[in-house]
Amino acid sequence: MSEDRIALLEATCNQDKTWEALAPRYGVTNPSPPWKTSLTAMCDCLAASGALPALERRNAEDDLADSLYSHIPSPERELLALVHTMVSRGLVNEADLISRMKAVRARLEEV
Amino acid sequence: MSHTHTHGSPGDTHHKAAPMVEEITDYEVLEIAVRELAIEHGLFTAEDHRKFTEWAESIGPAAGSRLVAKAWTDPAYKALALKDGLKACKEVGVDWAEPTGVGTPSDYMEFHVLEDTPALHHVIVCTLCSCYPRPLLGMSPEWYRTTNYRRRLVRWPRQVLAEFGLILPPEVEVRVEDSNQKCRFMVMPMRPEGTGNWTEEQLAEIVTRDCMIGVALPKPGRTADVHPIQKARRPVKSSHQEAAQ
Numbered sequence: 001m002s003e004d005r006i007a008l009l010e011a012t013c014n015q016d017k018t019w020e021a022l023a024p025r026y027g028v029t030n031p032s033p034p035w036k037t038s039l040t041a042m043c044d045c046l047a048a049s050g051a052l053p054a055l056e057r058r059n060a061e062d063d064l065a066d067s068l069y070s071h072i073p074s075p076e077r078e079l080l081a082l083v084h085t086m087v088s089r090g091l092v093n094e095a096d097l098i099s100r101m102k103a104v105r106a107r108l109e110e111v
Numbered sequence: 112m113s114h115t116h117t118h119g120s121p122g123d124t125h126h127k128a129a130p131m132v133e134e135i136t137d138y139e140v141l142e143i144a145v146r147e148l149a150i151e152h153g154l155f156t157a158e159d160h161r162k163f164t165e166w167a168e169s170i171g172p173a174a175g176s177r178l179v180a181k182a183w184t185d186p187a188y189k190a191l192a193l194k195d196g197l198k199a200c201k202e203v204g205v206d207w208a209e210p211t212g213v214g215t216p217s218d219y220m221e222f223h224v225l226e227d228t229p230a231l232h233h234v235i236v237c238t239l240c241s242c243y244p245r246p247l248l249g250m251s252p253e254w255y256r257t258t259n260y261r262r263r264l265v266r267w268p269r270q271v272l273a274e275f276g277l278i279l280p281p282e283v284e285v286r287v288e289d290s291n292q293k294c295r296f297m298v299m300p301m302r303p304e305g306t307g308n309w310t311e312e313q314l315a316e317i318v319t320r321d322c323m324i325g326v327a328l329p330k331p332g333r334t335a336d337v338h339p340i341q342k343a344r345r346p347v348k349s350s351h352q353e354a355a356q
Contacts, residue, residue: 011137012137012138012141014136014137017136017137017138018138019132019138022132022134022136023132025132026130026131026132026133027130028129028130028131028132031253033132033138033139034139035138035139035142035143037164037167037168038142038146038160038164039142040163040164040167040250041160041161041163041164041167042142042145042146042149042155042160044163044167045149045154045155045156045159045160045163046149046154046155048155048159048163049154049155049159051149051154051155052154054240055239055240058239058240058241059240061240062240062258065258066258074253074256076138079138079141079142080141082145083141083145086145086149091149091152091154092145092148092149092152096148097141097144097145097148100144100145100147100148101137101140101141101144103144104140104143104144104147105135105140108135108139108140108143109135
């Protein structure tokens with residue numbers, strides 16, 4: 001499992017923007033961000049389709065949780081570890097991801 | 112942004128909307144972006160993702176609580192639960208084959224109920240990752256996934272259980288059952304004293320998620336909704352209390 005740093009994820013892993021930090025700031029009591037179940041379902045889908053077996057994903061997550069993303073709480077850490085693993089394995093491309101994130105943010109901010 | 116909603120008929124009352132996190136974080140954007148790319152690359156479909164999301168959000172520990180309560184009141188059902196966990200689950204409305212017909216990738220269709228006795232207490236863990244009887248108990252708690260719990264429970268079970276407030280007498284054997292990719296477990300705790308004439312519904316209320324993991328014991332009056340009532344022994348005085356003195 002590659003633990004090489006990924007610039008996009010380095011830039012994304014902001015402790016101050018985790019749900020744990022944000023929720024109390026807005027008076028929100030839900031313990032998980034709205035995207036948490038979607039993330040879990042994505043992990044299930046990747047395992048079901050054979051793209052990324054659950055055990056391999058969790059092993060990689062354990063390694064990354066102890067190293068690069070140890071300062072980030074769950075579920076953001078789980079997301080970062082999943083994306084890290086997907087990029088490392090070539091399932092998605094970092095440049096594509098950067099570009100897609102810009103497009104997604106523009107779409108969300110449009111409304 | 113804060114606003115009020117007005118709903119439907121003139122008789123409806125105005126109420127303030129629940130607070131929301133009113134900013135779009137990079138985490139939220141990242142989750143959407145990687146999912147969209149995965150779908151475009153053919154790693155899975157949007158429909159599959161929706162199905163798994165719906166399924167994950169629809170389950171909770173209630174079925175497990177019903178299973179235990181039914182086993183406590185029906186010896187034949189208890190025997191079935193201990194012999195064939197999957198079949199017993201079907202009787203409380205849980206089919207482990209859902210939602211795919213062959214189970215989810217992380218919930219293999221082998222499941223055992225572990226019976227506690229006066230001399231034996233079970234507790235479950237997944238030392239490898241986060242295997243959990245999800246069809247029956249819903250999503251695993253965050254702490255169940257932590258390395259703190261996973262690594263330490265197998266080495267120092269009594270110490271870890273004590274950290275959950277569960278202190279067992281030394282004569283009770285503690286058995287840690289390690290879940291894995293192929294097999295899932297659930298604890299059937301002992302029926303507590305003082306519940307002799309209770310209905311199944313009443314019993315199910317005290318069989319909380321943590322009791323079925325094995326980090327707590329069912330107790331009359333203790334349900335998932337009960338908040339801590341122990342007063343602090345040495346509370347910090349607030350500034351206005353000090354000012355009043």
